[in-house]
Amino acid sequence: xxxxxxxxxxxxxxxxxxxxxxxxxxxxxxxxxxxxxxxxxxxxxxxxxxxxxxxxxxxxxxxxxxxxxxxxxxxxxxxxxxxxxxxxxxxxxxxxxxxxxxxxxxxxxxxxxxxxxxxxxxxxxxxxxxxxxxxxxxxxxxxxxxxxxxxxxxxxxxxxxxxxx
Amino acid sequence: xxxxxxxxxxxxxxxxxxxxxxxxxxxxxxxxxxxxxxxxxxxxxxxxxxxxxxxxxxxxxxxxxxxxxxxxxxxxxxxxxxxxxxxxxxxxxxxxxxxxxxxxxxxxxxxxxxxxxxxxxxxxxxxxxxxxxxxxxxxxxxxxxxxxxxxxxxxxxxxxxxxxxxxxxxxxxxxxxxxxxxxxxxxxxxxxxxxxxxxxxxxxxxxxxxxxxxxxxxxxxxxxxxxxxxxxxxxxxxxxxxxxxxxxxxxxxxxxxxxxxxxxxxxxxxxxxxxxxxxxxxxxxxxxxxxxxxxxxxxxxxxxxxxxxxxxxxxxxxxxxxxxxxxxxxxxxxxxxxxxxxxxxxxxxxxxxxxxxxxxxxxxxxxxxxxxxxxxxxxxxxxxxxxxxxxxxxxxxxxxxxxxxxxxxxxxxxxxxxxxxxxxxxxxxxxxxxxxxxxxxxxxxxxxxxxxxxxxxxxxxxxxxxxxxxxxxxxxxxxxxxxxxxxxxxxxxxxxxxxxxxxxxxxxxxxxxxxxxxxxxxxxxxxxxxxxxxxxxxxxxxxxxxxxxxxxxxxxxxxxxxxxxxxxxxxxxxxxxxxxxxxxxxxxxxxxxxxxxxxxxxxxxxxxxxxxxxxxxxxxxxxxxxxxxxxxxxxxxxxx
Numbered sequence: 001x002x003x004x005x006x007x008x009x010x011x012x013x014x015x016x017x018x019x020x021x022x023x024x025x026x027x028x029x030x031x032x033x034x035x036x037x038x039x040x041x042x043x044x045x046x047x048x049x050x051x052x053x054x055x056x057x058x059x060x061x062x063x064x065x066x067x068x069x070x071x072x073x074x075x076x077x078x079x080x081x082x083x084x085x086x087x088x089x090x091x092x093x094x095x096x097x098x099x100x101x102x103x104x105x106x107x108x109x110x111x112x113x114x115x116x117x118x119x120x121x122x123x124x125x126x127x128x129x130x131x132x133x134x135x136x137x138x139x140x141x142x143x144x145x146x147x148x149x150x151x152x153x154x155x156x157x158x159x160x161x162x163x164x165x
Numbered sequence: 166x167x168x169x170x171x172x173x174x175x176x177x178x179x180x181x182x183x184x185x186x187x188x189x190x191x192x193x194x195x196x197x198x199x200x201x202x203x204x205x206x207x208x209x210x211x212x213x214x215x216x217x218x219x220x221x222x223x224x225x226x227x228x229x230x231x232x233x234x235x236x237x238x239x240x241x242x243x244x245x246x247x248x249x250x251x252x253x254x255x256x257x258x259x260x261x262x263x264x265x266x267x268x269x270x271x272x273x274x275x276x277x278x279x280x281x282x283x284x285x286x287x288x289x290x291x292x293x294x295x296x297x298x299x300x301x302x303x304x305x306x307x308x309x310x311x312x313x314x315x316x317x318x319x320x321x322x323x324x325x326x327x328x329x330x331x332x333x334x335x336x337x338x339x340x341x342x343x344x345x346x347x348x349x350x351x352x353x354x355x356x357x358x359x360x361x362x363x364x365x366x367x368x369x370x371x372x373x374x375x376x377x378x379x380x381x382x383x384x385x386x387x388x389x390x391x392x393x394x395x396x397x398x399x400x401x402x403x404x405x406x407x408x409x410x411x412x413x414x415x416x417x418x419x420x421x422x423x424x425x426x427x428x429x430x431x432x433x434x435x436x437x438x439x440x441x442x443x444x445x446x447x448x449x450x451x452x453x454x455x456x457x458x459x460x461x462x463x464x465x466x467x468x469x470x471x472x473x474x475x476x477x478x479x480x481x482x483x484x485x486x487x488x489x490x491x492x493x494x495x496x497x498x499x500x501x502x503x504x505x506x507x508x509x510x511x512x513x514x515x516x517x518x519x520x521x522x523x524x525x526x527x528x529x530x531x532x533x534x535x536x537x538x539x540x541x542x543x544x545x546x547x548x549x550x551x552x553x554x555x556x557x558x559x560x561x562x563x564x565x566x567x568x569x570x571x572x573x574x575x576x577x578x579x580x581x582x583x584x585x586x587x588x589x590x591x592x593x594x595x596x597x598x599x600x601x602x603x604x605x606x607x608x609x610x611x612x613x614x615x616x617x618x619x620x621x622x623x624x625x626x627x628x629x630x631x632x633x634x635x636x637x638x639x640x641x642x643x644x645x646x647x648x649x650x651x652x653x654x655x656x657x658x659x660x661x662x663x664x665x666x667x668x669x670x671x672x673x674x675x676x677x678x679x680x681x682x683x684x685x686x687x688x689x690x691x692x693x694x695x696x697x698x699x700x701x702x703x704x705x706x707x708x709x710x711x712x713x714x715x716x717x718x719x720x721x722x723x724x725x726x727x728x729x730x731x732x733x734x735x736x737x738x739x740x741x742x743x744x745x746x747x748x749x750x751x752x753x754x755x756x757x758x759x760x761x762x763x764x765x766x767x768x769x770x771x772x773x774x775x776x777x778x779x780x781x782x783x784x785x786x787x788x789x790x791x792x793x794x795x796x797x798x799x800x801x802x803x804x805x
Contacts, residue, residue, distance in 0.1 A: 073451035121221040
């Protein structure tokens, strides 16, 4: 009997118990953290998936925008020659509608609007009789946004201060 | 848990990385991009713009658009670099107080620190928006050749932006961190950093003291060219295109701003495409027009052409690299090229295959790549940030925590043999363990009383080509539930349970993951080499299995039909059945398939005859239950 009651007195047991408890707490904390990380990760993934659903086609849409631009260049060129077959305009509208369904929206920049780098990129500067300095003189290529992201800024020519070099 | 972000404050672009949920990641800016142009402008409306917006208006506002300020930060006005740069920078630069440099934006003069601070403030704000928490501390990288004054100025820029700069680290060191260069040995490393506007080469010596476990990283030499970068490559292509068009059409496109813009984009795209393809087509419709109408530009460009255009740049970078490594101190590190243990590639332009090849040829070894070269420096800074944050909080870094909780993956697929000697995967390779998977199989033959469960390891589709880990018999019919369970130590426990009686058998396999690296590689290589042949074999087995089950169905139908169908039909079925039996175990897949199709047609006649007699089609679900093999058969519809 004496021997069994002496057993818990084994030297250093308190330290070992404390160490084990500390280790246990560490493991539990790590486990909880991992679990929380996982839950947060899942939330982020869901968010990311929503983003992908929203913007997933942005690469394709971006590539198609330049096709649309070239289509317009072709139409302008035909228009100079005379009346253009109506079907071509319908095809163009079709292409634009497809892109619109994906959330693409044209950014409206008109001559005279103040130049806004948030939606437009300046290609060059010219002096202008009709527009105040810093205003858009001409839109060279339209800009587009998808939902709230600018996928391509409008390319514009901006009027400059007269007498400035 | 406060985060310390890592910032690569570049000459042209900057990036931010941080450790989040145990993953090192690049933080996107407010515009949704992973890098931010290091440009600040005061717009004509008096608004301060930073990043992409500043870049978009730079053409109209060159005097008030400040870029490349990293070239000036912490330098003296008298510095030859400053004297060289002020000649081409479009904004005004003057000597500042104490012999420093000042730049003019609007009506005010700013120190380069203040301009850098504006970039850093945007990076900070965007990082906060992404993380959803305040960020007050950062690690910022600088080129290895930056002197104390340039480092101090960079640190000041951080403080002005409201960031406590916990540490300034060298860009090549950050790259070495990101690549996790082996920390426990002495090594010599070359970092070849070819960015948009600058080319830096650094020679590092990593020392490791095995007693104190302390690591030292020493920059032994730096070299490069501060005015050579990927943008020069774009310009070369653009010039080439303008020249070619002049030759083709006699029109100079360089004068038309829209044409120039379109050429610039086409040049950049061609450069990127030629990193993966050997030829690309540049196609710009309606690029201009003349008296005869619209003009288009269409030209093929090969990778060889691109390489010939930029060969001088490539040669120069190789020469500068060799110099930095081999020249005696202080010009170089005084090493032999063969002394170099690792070569790291940094900067977007290093994606170019010819550049990788040139570096490989110089050192006679494959350079490290794999991490996005535009992001590697920021990622390294992010690692340093996490180490510092952990130290402050007295915790382990998320990386170290990951090390303790390092979860292994199964290097090879674990499978079970099913009908016809096919290896049916249970746990695919690269699955993180611990994991478990249970699937129900049905026995192949009628009245089968036991199944042999064969546990396999390997990538080959046929059981015989894979390694057998264990085999055991289970008495039980007709459905067996097999469970593969791998614990965190890689010990595989396979159990099979007879679903009817609940009787089960199991086996423990200790060695499922401790294959040597070489062995794993060998097995994977074998699988790749035999892929086509294996596929053929598997198709043959599939055809045989189909033939087998149809033959079984035919026999069963004949038996059950009795006198309900005419002898004529019966003879027809029997003939086709015999024909199928003759070929079904052969090697000719087409013959098996033909015979199977023929029998299938004949069997339909039985059903038709029964239907005509008014008995209706007999319910027959014997579809997959044929055959005499003793292996279990997967039921794809019922994995549990």
